[in-house]
Amino acid sequence: MSDIGKRRYWVFDLDGTLTRPVHDFARIRTELGLAPNSDILASLAALPSPQRERQMALLDELELFYAEQTEPASGVVELLDLLYLRDCRLGILTRNSQTVALRALTAIGADCYFDVQDVLGRDEVRPKPDPQGIELLLARWCTTPDNAVMVGDFRYDLEAGKTCGTATIHIDHGVHTPWPELTDLRITSLSQLLEIL
Known part of the structure; x- marks a missing residue:
């Protein structure tokens, strides 16, 4: 173009x-109890409350961990x-x-x-x-x-x-x-x- x-x-x-790229998406899915290759956000959105909120908080923690390692x-x-x-x-x-x-x-x-x-x-x-x-x-x-x-x-x-x-x-x-x-x-x-x- x-x-x-x-x-x-x-x-x-x-x-x-x-x-x-520093994110280990396989590890993130494992930590969140999700299926391999699943869409993380879509899978968490489908969870019932309050499990969804707990898992989203865990995802925030994992993402902050990776943000600190960002290059x-x-x-x-x-x-x-x-x-x-x-x-x-x-x-x-x-x-x-x-x-x-x-x-x-x-x-x-x-x-x-x-x-x-x-x-x-x-x-x-x-x-x-x-x-x-x-x-x-x-x-x-x-x-x-x-x-x-x-x-x-x-x-x-x-x-x-x-x-x-x-x-x-x-x-x-x-x-x-x-x-x-x-x-x-x-x-x-x-x-x-x-x-x-």
Whole structure:
């Protein structure tokens, strides 16, 4: 997609996109008593109260543990700096809580690029692949999907972007099967994206 560098509104996934992948999702599912490969948030949402609230509190603890270990992805600060200097608006859409997201952004030295209100977690909007978070950000920024980009490392990120009508960039770490039908630009790192821009 040739116009991606001209777009001024950028929405990023967090874990595995702006950060190096550190989450052990198999361990998280085990700790929460969930089936392997199950959707964590959907599985917890289906639990009866008060079990659901207890498990969500445990998930918060596990995510904070991983947030403390977060390391920046290669090229993240340089990319965000370039976009910031181009007067782009930057947002985060994550399935984490906002608290965890803000902690992780601070840990990687990227918190200064994002307004707190533009960091959306599972308590602010419906979790990806639902496009509600992107729609909310675009409405707040008074722009349209054809001027926006969704960047992520998993199909939920790309599905949210495609449903909303933004351009999509897949950061492919080689862990998942690529999703070409959901991807406008496939890269292997933010450093590669920086070179393209």
